[in-house]
Structure formats: structure tokens, C-alpha cells
Amino acid sequence: MRLRNISLMAVAVGIALFAGCGGPASWQIAQPGHNKFPGRLGFSVDIPENWMTFADQPSRTLLLSRHSMLMDLVQITRYPLPASFGYTNRTINAHMKTYEVAEVVIGNLRASSGTIDVAIEELAPYIIGGREGFRIFGRYGMENGLFRRFLIYGFIHDGKYYTELSLYALEDYYFNAVVGDFTALVDSFRF
Amino acid sequence: MYAYKVKKRKFSVVVRLFLALLVLPCTVFGGGEGVHVESLFAQARGMERRFQHQGLFFEDRMLEEYLGEILVKLALPEERQFYNLRVRILKSRVVNAFAAPDGTVYVTTGLLARLVNETQIAAVMVHELGHIVKNHTARSLLAEKERALMPASEPVRGRRRGRDAQPQIVERDAYARIFSSGIGIAGDAFQMYAHDYALDFEREADSLGLARLAAGGYMNDDADDNIARVHFKARFWNVILYEAGFALAAGDFELADMLIERLLAIGVCNAAALTMRGDMERFLAPRSTASVRWYEDALRCDPGNRGALLSMGFAHHSIGRPDACEYLGKYSEIAEDGVAIKMVRELLLGCEL
Numbered sequence: 001m002r003l004r005n006i007s008l009m010a011v012a013v014g015i016a017l018f019a020g021c022g023g024p025a026s027w028q029i030a031q032p033g034h035n036k037f038p039g040r041l042g043f044s045v046d047i048p049e050n051w052m053t054f055a056d057q058p059s060r061t062l063l064l065s066r067h068s069m070l071m072d073l074v075q076i077t078r079y080p081l082p083a084s085f086g087y088t089n090r091t092i093n094a095h096m097k098t099y100e101v102a103e104v105v106i107g108n109l110r111a112s113s114g115t116i117d118v119a120i121e122e123l124a125p126y127i128i129g130g131r132e133g134f135r136i137f138g139r140y141g142m143e144n145g146l147f148r149r150f151l152i153y154g155f156i157h158d159g160k161y162y163t164e165l166s167l168y169a170l171e172d173y174y175f176n177a178v179v180g181d182f183t184a185l186v187d188s189f190r191f
Numbered sequence: 192m193y194a195y196k197v198k199k200r201k202f203s204v205v206v207r208l209f210l211a212l213l214v215l216p217c218t219v220f221g222g223g224e225g226v227h228v229e230s231l232f233a234q235a236r237g238m239e240r241r242f243q244h245q246g247l248f249f250e251d252r253m254l255e256e257y258l259g260e261i262l263v264k265l266a267l268p269e270e271r272q273f274y275n276l277r278v279r280i281l282k283s284r285v286v287n288a289f290a291a292p293d294g295t296v297y298v299t300t301g302l303l304a305r306l307v308n309e310t311q312i313a314a315v316m317v318h319e320l321g322h323i324v325k326n327h328t329a330r331s332l333l334a335e336k337e338r339a340l341m342p343a344s345e346p347v348r349g350r351r352r353g354r355d356a357q358p359q360i361v362e363r364d365a366y367a368r369i370f371s372s373g374i375g376i377a378g379d380a381f382q383m384y385a386h387d388y389a390l391d392f393e394r395e396a397d398s399l400g401l402a403r404l405a406a407g408g409y410m411n412d413d414a415d416d417n418i419a420r421v422h423f424k425a426r427f428w429n430v431i432l433y434e435a436g437f438a439l440a441a442g443d444f445e446l447a448d449m450l451i452e453r454l455l456a457i458g459v460c461n462a463a464a465l466t467m468r469g470d471m472e473r474f475l476a477p478r479s480t481a482s483v484r485w486y487e488d489a490l491r492c493d494p495g496n497r498g499a500l501l502s503m504g505f506a507h508h509s510i511g512r513p514d515a516c517e518y519l520g521k522y523s524e525i526a527e528d529g530v531a532i533k534m535v536r537e538l539l540l541g542c543e544l
Contacts, residue, residue, distance in 0.1 A: 089443065100477060106440070107439070122533065123531045124534055124537075141246045
């Protein structure tokens with residue numbers, strides 16, 4: 001009898017974990033009419049229909065993709081300041097001007113081991129969620145011989161965070177196919 | 192008696208060389224059990240095509256020819272005849288060089304930017320030449336095959352890497368290494384050896400290299416010859432500039448400083464190097480005026496330099512100096528199609544108030 005109780009408890013715990021209490025996060029597909037991403041990560045955006053989303057709470061990141069991550073990837077990340085990155089030793093600090101922040105972001109992209117010949121085609125100011133920020137547009141080559149285009153929006157807010165919304169997509173077909181959805185998503189960004 | 196021995200030795204060397212040249216075009220090391228050289232050469236050509244497709248080549252024909260001349264100078268006449276000895280430069284921050292069995296030496300921008308004289312280049316070239324003429328790729332393939340034929344559970348003596356590395360026993364199937372690397376499947380069997388020759392082969396390449404360096408006159412370093420050094424540096428200008436840009440982007444200011452110093456030491460008034468030096472100061476101390484004098488020097492060299500005008504404008508703007516309007520205004524006038532034109536126009540709105 002005692003053994004039976006223990007095995008029932010084990011099954012119950014297993015089901016609870018599987019049901020989502022402690023289970024791993026997974027990709028979700030945005031459905032028509034249910035495309036508002038709630039502000040669990042400190043912001044909300046309108047998710048375009050048929051895009052997949054993946055909320056990575058520990059790294060304060062929301063990932064999105066329309067066709068698959070290798071084809072197109074949108075990343076929205078909120079970095080606490082000072083913000084450090086994977087490929088550059090330079091950091092983003094609260095007192096930085098917009099163009100200085102952009103220079104760090106470009107430096108990180110140039111220093112990345114996966115990019116070849118990073119070319120910046122435009123660096124422009126941009127208002128995101130009511131905050132002054134920047135927009136960087138460019139392209140780079142990859143070791144597989146393909147090219148990616150990128151569009152990065154970033155801004156410092158509340159003196160404590162740097163938030164970045166970026167799109168990386170294959171130059172052939174995919175960038176043009178998703179850039180409209182991405183810019184609409186950026187314009188829907190709210191805290 | 193002594194003369195007879197010398198003659199016999201000379202005859203033996205000639206015979207061995209003849210036999211080696213006879214056998215080399217077909218296979219290396221023994222009939223059907225060897226490695227087909229033409230196949231390796233074909234793989235080398237395939238790898239080069241892939242590098243080309245990947246956009247990995249740093250296009251600087253003059254520098255490649257210069258490096259190629261050094262490589263050829265260090266080779267024996269029969270090696271020059273048999274191999275297509277030449278050098279290609281790869282865009283990579285990794286400090287590395289490797290050789291393909293057909294005689295092509297690949298050297299990275301990361302390595303080239305760190306070399307300071309021709310003797311150092313020759314040392315790199317001759318080491319790679321050693322791998323080529325000693326057939327290290329083919330010999331590595333054969334060794335790998337022998338290992339693979341051993342029972343999987345039998346311990347295999349592993350490779351020793353690095354000067355102080357200790358011999359280690361590896362408990363895995365040799366094939367696992369090939370498949371895990373993914374390179375074997377891709378077809379460039381030799382490519383994995385390019386980065387991972389056995390220590391014995393590295394020593395053999397060094398041994399050959401030292402003898403050839405001495406024969407080539409490279410042991411008498413011409414480091415004191417200032418004119419030669421200036422010519423040397425001028426040839427390396429593009430590579431060093433490229434690597435300095437990377438170092439600056441990565442925030443590796445120690446390396447950036449060293450490379451920019453080398454660019455400036457050439458003595459040519461160059462706005463790109465001076466602007467980089469200013470940028471470095473600006474990144475290190477964003478609210479100081481330390482960068483301004485470098486930008487001023489850059490603009491003295493090239494008054495219309497867009498990069499210098501933009502950086503000077505940003506430097507002044509970041510510390511609230513009205514001079515920012517002058518430099519950003521000039522940038523706006525001459526760089527209507529400039530990358531940062533929208534950002535500059537936004538900043539200039541503040542000047543009109």
C-alpha cells in the first residue's frame with residue numbers, strides 16, 4: 001500500500017512537470033487574434049501572424065522566426081547596464097550618446113567570428129517605444145558563402161537598460177519577405 | 192676511402208631522389224595502399240574554390256606575390272617544378288598558417304599583421320613548405336588509416352600537441368575523429384591535418400625550415416636596415432589596417448595600439464590610421480579631448496576625409512563642444528550619401544537652435 005502511494009506520487013509529480021510547472025520552454029506559433037506578446041520580459045509587441053516565438057526569460061530575450069532560425073531571426077533583448085556582448089570588450093553604459101551605443105553594436109558585429117566583411121549601409125536615429133534610439137542597416141557574408149542582411153534598433157532607457165530589436169535574414173528572398181513584419185513589430189513595441 | 196664513401200652517399204641520394212620523384216606522382220608510400228596524390232591535389236583545388244565562394248580571400252595580389260616569391264626562394268628546384276608553390280591570404284583574426292598538399296600555403300591576416308620582418312615571414316613559409324615537401328598530409332592519412340584498422344577498444348597512443356604536452360592514451364576509434372570533425376565527409380581529408388599535424392611532423396617541418404632559412408640567408412636578420420623595413424611595412428599596409436580595424440571593433444586596444452603604431456611608423460601621412468588612433472582614444476576615454484589631436488592630424492593629411500570629419504564631430508558633440516557643428520556640417524556637405532548622414536543631420540538640428 002505504501003509502495004503504491006509512492007508510485008502514484010511519482011506519477012503525479014511527473015505529470016505536473018510535463019504539464020508545464022518545470023518543463024522546458026518551447027516555440028509557439030502566433031495565431032490570428034492572439035498575437036500580442038504580453039510584457040513578461042518587460043515589454044510588449046504585436047507578433048505578426050504565423051511567426052514562431054520563443055521567450056527566454058533568463059536571458060531576457062524574445063526570439064521570433066517566420067520561416068526558421070537559419071532563414072530569418074528576430075531577437076529582442078533587454079540588457080542590464082553596463083551591457084556587455086559576446087565579441088567585443090567594449091560595453092554600453094548609461095551615459096552614452098546614441099551614436100556611441102551604435103558604434104559598440106557595430107563593433108560587436110564586426111568582431112563576430114561568424115561574420116565576413118560587415119558593411120554598414122545606414123546609421124540613422126529612430127524613436128522606439130517613445131525613446132530615442134538608432135537604426136543600423138547592413139549586410140555581412142557568412143562562412144557558407146551566403147549573405148545576411150540585418151536591421152538593428154537599439155536604445156537606452158530608464159538609465160538602467162539597453163534594449164535591442166534586431167532582424168537577421170538571408171539576403172536572397174528571406175530579408176525582403178520578412179522586413180515588413182519586423183518593422184511593424186518594432187513600431188508596436190511598448191513598455 | 193673517404194672519397195669513395197662520399198661518392199657512394201651522393202649516388203645513394205641521387206637514386207633516392209629519382210625514385211621519390213618517380214613514385215610521387217601516383218601515390219605516396221607504397222603502391223595501391225598509398226594515398227593518391229592527384230586526389231589530394233583535387234581536394235586542395237576544391238577547398239580553394241570553397242574559400243573563394245565563402246569570400247574568405249583577402250585580395251591583395253601584390254602581397255600574395257611577395258609572399259610567394261619568398262616561398263619559392265626557399266624551395267629546391269625540383270620542388271618548384273613539382274608543386275604549384277604560391278600563397279593565398281585568408282581573412283581571419285586567428286593567428287595561423289597551413290599548407291595544402293598541392294603547394295598552396297594559406298596564411299591568415301591575423302598572422303601577417305603580427306609579423307615584423309621578412310625573416311619571420313620566411314620562417315612561416317619554410318615551415319609550411321616542410322609540411323608540403325615531406326608529404327605530411329599523405330603520411331597523416333596513412334597513420335589515421337592504421338589507427339582505424341586497430342580494434343576499437345584497443346588504446347591508441349594519441350597525438351602530442353604543444354611543446355610541453357605529455358603523451359596521452361586515447362580510447363576512441365580514429366574514424367570517430369574524422370566524422371566528428373565533419374571535414375572528412377566534406378571531402379577535404381587533408382584539411383584537418385593542416386591544423387593538427389602530429390608533433391613529430393611539426394618538428395620535421397621546423398628542422399627542414401631551419402636548414403633552408405640558413406641557406407636562404409635569412410638567419411642574418413636585416414632588422415637594422417631601415418629602408419628594407421619601410422618597404423616591408425608598406426607591403427603589409429592593407430593587412431595591418433584590416434586587422435587594426437578588427438582589433439578596434441573587438442575592443443582589443445592593446446593589439447590595436449600595436450598595429451596602429453606600426454602603420455604610423457611607416458611615416459606616410461595617412462588619414463585612415465590617424466582616425467583609427469583617434470577612435471581608440473575616444474573609445475578608451477569617451478569624454479576627453481585626447482582623440483581630437485589625432486583627428487586634426489588626419490584632417491591635415493586629408494581635409495575631406497569623411498571618417499575623420501565624422502569622428503571629430505562625434506568627439507566634440509559628446510563633450511558638448513560647439514566645434515561639433517563645424518565638423519558635422521562639413522561631413523553633411525561632402526557626404527550626402529554617407530552611411531551616417533541621417534544621424535548627422537539629426538545632430539545638426541541641435542546646432543540650429
